[in-house]
Each structure stands twice: as C-alpha cells, then as structure tokens.
Amino acid sequence: MRIAVIGAGSIGLLWASRLSRLPYEVTVLTHTTEQHKQIVQAGISCEELDGQVIHTNVKSCPIDDTSELPPFDIIFITVKQYQLKNVMGLVQCYSHPFTQILFWQNGLGHEEAIGELHYRPDTYVALTTEGAYRKTNTQVVHTGQGETWIGTFPHEEQWKPLLQDFIQTLQPIVISPIREEKMILKRMWEKLAVNAVINPLTTILEVPNGELLHVELENMMEKITVETCQVAKLVGVELDHSRTIKKIKEVCRLTSQNVSSMLQDVQGGKRTEIESINGAIIRYAKEHNIPVYYHEMLCTLVKAKEEHNKRNTSI
Ligand SMILES: NC(=O)C1=CN([C@@H]2O[C@H](COP(=O)(O)OP(=O)(O)OC[C@H]3O[C@@H](n4cnc5c(N)ncnc54)[C@H](OP(=O)(O)O)[C@@H]3O)[C@@H](O)[C@H]2O)C=CC1
C-alpha cells in the first residue's frame, strides 16, 4: 500500500516516522528541496514520550518535482489549515477514486478544501490531542499522549473497509487510541471551542496553558464560550455550555506545561491559525447576522501580535 504524507512539519514527521515502521511504502512530500535532501540523507528520528529515539528511512519528494510520483492509496494531509488550498492540486493529481484522504488540521475550513476535489473521494477529518514538535527538518519529538478521532467528512458515513484495516494495523505502534467518530462535525466544534479560548488567550498573555487557570479569566472564558455555543447552534451543532467550560479547564490542566501552537507560531514569527479558529466562528456569525465581540477582539489582538513579531523576527 502506498501512503503519502503531505507537509513534513511536526504532525507530518510524527506520522511519517510511525508509518515507516510498518510494511508500507511511505513518501513524504516536503515544502522545500532542502528538507527533501536532508530526509533522504538522514531519514527521520522520532523521540518518543519515554525518551527513546526511533530512526527510520522514508522516501521523500519535494512538492515542486512530483512528476514521477505514483498515485497513493492513503494520503495524510498535515499542512496548516491556511496552507490547505496550496496542496489540493497535488492531492487531486496523486489520488485515485479509492484513495482515503485524511485531513489532520485543527479549526474549520476543510469543507472548502475538499470542495476543490473534482470527484467524490473518501475524505476524513482526523482530530488529535496528541502533541508533536519538529526539532529540525528530520527530527520530531512526540510531546504529548492524547486521543485521535477520525470521521468521514463532509458526509458522515462509516469508515471504508480499507481505512478500517489500516487503522487496525496502526494501533499497536501508537500508544494513544484512534477511534471512529460518527459525529465528526460535533467533535470538530468541541475542539474548536477549546482552541478558541486557550490558543488566543495564551498567545496574548504569553503564558503556558496551565497559567490560564491561575489568573482572573473565568468571566472572559465564559463570554467567549457563550458566543461559540450560540454560533455552533446556528450551524446545527449543539454544544453544552457548562460541559464545554469544564473541558477547557480540563485541557488547561492536562496540558498545563504546553506552549499552545498559536503562541509557538507567534514566537517563531510564523502565521497562526487564528483565521480558522476564532476567525471561522466570526465568519459563521456574520452569515447569521449575530455579534461575536469577544472573538473579534481576540482575533484582532492575535493578528496584531503576529504582525508585530513577524516584523521583529525579520529585523
Ligand atoms: N503539532 C501538534 O502538536 C498538533 C497539530 N495539529 C494540527 O495539525 C496541523 C499541522 O500542524 P503542525 O504539524 O504543527 O504544523 P507545521 O507548521 O509544523 O507543519 C506544516 C508543514 O507543512 C509544510 N507545508 C506548507 N505548505 C506546504 C505545501 N504547499 N506543500 C507541502 N508542504 C507544505 C510546512 O513547511 P514549511 O515549514 O517549510 O513551510 C511544514 O513542514 C495544524 O492544522 C495543527 O493545528 C493538531 C494537533 C496537534
């Protein structure tokens, strides 16, 4: 079975390493030729949670030289949400009508990307609370255990037999459970509601996730979440407000030492995923003509910080 991983960042390298421990033909599609050469030369090293480093070799191909590639049976898309539009052409070219395509992004926006595929492929959204961090172009650290839910999207159906068999073979090498989710849209909104609070607040305050529990933010978390639940309801997703707040606090506790992905991006002078998290909620709210002042304020502040840090890191 041929598998492609498009996007050799934190999640992409983690999965490329895992997949290459199984009898699959794995090809990593890199953004740059430089990273491709490094992967060909050094393979991928993955530091596991217990500190063990696993080294494997994988095939690699830079995205601007893909003419020799065969079509793939499974494609993992592991670019950021805002980079999706740039890879959908590749996905279209290197898939066949039975390819299983897995989107690993946080936030919302997959539907537009999937809409660019001009045939009806088997598309899935994979949501994970595992953590990974790319140390160098060939080294990745698995930073946090978690759970992964995979559901067919946008049409909620059962997993296809090919995916079912594939996930079964993966389970023994992945400590964290991978589960089939029949209501992936709801799960996406639940995760969105958590990210829409933790990511911007940790970014603005420049604190690790756990710190949000020790400052006077209870009221702010409540207000943001009220808005999220209202918008979710308008798109047909029922989120329970108090369960959501409980979940947000639980995630802050469980990931207390984590630097959120948004804060990491800002600190690295990179673009954040704010547009597909709070920005997505704002867009849905606009469609339904309801105000979401808290999300707008968070979005504006994070974008200002993004700009500021980008300018400072490029000086
Ligand atoms: N990291 C984590 O722990 C978690 C991440 N996620 C989600 O997973 C997604 C990926 O996150 P993460 O791995 O951290 O992000 P990274 O930025 O580490 O990885 C994205 C990768 O995609 C590459 N890329 C960008 N554009 C293209 C392109 N056109 N073609 C091929 N590759 C491209 C980037 O290359 P370059 O850097 O050279 O631009 C980078 O290597 C996000 O949506 C995130 O929210 C979800 C849960 C946990």
Ligand SMILES: CC(C)(CO)C(=O)C(=O)O
């Ligand atoms: C769950 C959380 C907040 C963990 O840091 C995350 O998903 C992120 O940082 O993007």
